[in-house]
Amino acid sequence: MAIIECIPNVSEGRRADVVDAIAAALRAVPGVRLLDHSSDASHNRSVFTMAGDAGPIKAAVLAMYERAVPAIDLRTHTGEHPRLGAIDVVPFVPIEGVTMAACVELAKDVGAEVASRFGVPVYLYEEASADPARRNLEDIRRGEFEGLAAKMASKGWTPDYGPAAPHPSAGASVIGARMPLIAYNINLNTDRLDVAKKIAAAIRHSSGGFRYVKAAGFELKDRGIVQVSMNLTNYEKTPMFRVFETVKREAERYGVSILESEIVGLIPSAALNSAAEYYLQIAGFKADQVLENKLRTSHD
């Protein structure tokens, strides 16, 4: 059985009854596990985290549209977080026993059905996008719902599926496939913010560092230390151990050491296993040697 993670971002974070109805609809789909959901009133937005195989996950996303499209009207929606649709973003993430290519196919399949069944135009993003100018979520969302009609009429912004005009109340959706994101922080044995900022600049892609690292330096005032806060957007191509070792070396250069690191939220076991493989110099390791993986893949 494959494990695909799906994290829909929905433009409702204030009306508990609407959020609960969506959560209930997701829970009701056999083969889908709703792992988490959280709402932010100031953003007026909710994030659902669910997992399952392709079929059940597709059914859950469609059930979510059934509830959310009639219940959410962006013409009256306000909130701090940028959005262009009632169901704003739907990423599919390969976790185990499934390829990125399969998640891209799932994104296209779901996108086409969302457009035909609900009349909501769909933009594919990240790995599912064929157009480099439409890979990045921020680029697609720029202008938000209020600017959507004009944007969709302009050159290069015909949606991948559905009508070339926004759904009157639900706007449009951005659906795609990406690698799991790991929120990873490294705390330094110092209160020197300049050191954290210099190290963050050294490792992040935007300033010449690793391709799949976003990073910034912060102060943890209450503890009198500083933190290199990171998002690792592809742990296969930019593994955690390489980032950690680089931060360690850069810290030494400033006479500073690593106090500890922390993983915020969930992490795929493969990301941890690759660190164990590296440091223990394990040769020829196969994922199905992990007893829990074997359990999920065994059909004896």
Add this chain to the structure above:
Amino acid sequence: MAIIECIPNVSEGRRADVVDAIAAALRAVPGVRLLDHSSDASHNRSVFTMAGDAGPIKAAVLAMYERAVPAIDLRTHTGEHPRLGAIDVVPFVPIEGVTMAACVELAKDVGAEVASRFGVPVYLYEEASADPARRNLEDIRRGEFEGLAAKMASKGWTPDYGPAAPHPSAGASVIGARMPLIAYNINLNTDRLDVAKKIAAAIRHSSGGFRYVKAAGFELKDRGIVQVSMNLTNYEKTPMFRVFETVKREAERYGVSILESEIVGLIPSAALNSAAEYYLQIAGFKADQVLENKLRTSHD
């Protein structure tokens, strides 16, 4: 849902029909996964590896006795491997979401039922044994089936369950609970067998090393290198990274380096995660941050 591993050792490795009938009986139990089974003709012994929650695992062990007791007669059984019963050894191993104490209770529960339903005397071993002199499998099995009647009549060898005399054809069974065993080898960049043997002696419990390490030095003639071959019998109390780092330091002392390590067979993900936690200095890590664990434990 808890994951308990059970690895019954059965005294039949030559008659495929008997082995297949046992495997089929195990597969037929809902909630049990038969992960692997292998037979050795010269040992005339088969090892089955299965996993599941306590109820299904108990049902599977009893189903195995139903098939194996009438089919295997130790009075005519020959083989290189020491044995005292048709179903020789049945260990229960806590893998996830279950304590060792719960596996000890399961061993006692199954042991009592095996004795009452099949008339097979049962000795509890390892964590399930209350008597230090009866913890070790080799001590219980010494004398084998041929010496069992005399041994059971002697002081200190009354079984934990069942009659104080062997079952005429099935002998006795050793049932208990233990931690998962990790078969872990470290290959050295040298052909000096003396170095592998010295390092093995330095880390193994029997000669003053780590409490939960069994180790020996071997030559890999075809590759022209040597190997420190280990069994790690409690990865929580003697973690892999500590053993690896000790072997690394000992190797340096002889001007030798680690070429690679290898994990033979299955390993619980917790054993790999603890290495990642150590080397990445991860603070406050919780097992349910591993997405796959969260998937198994979530009941939303």
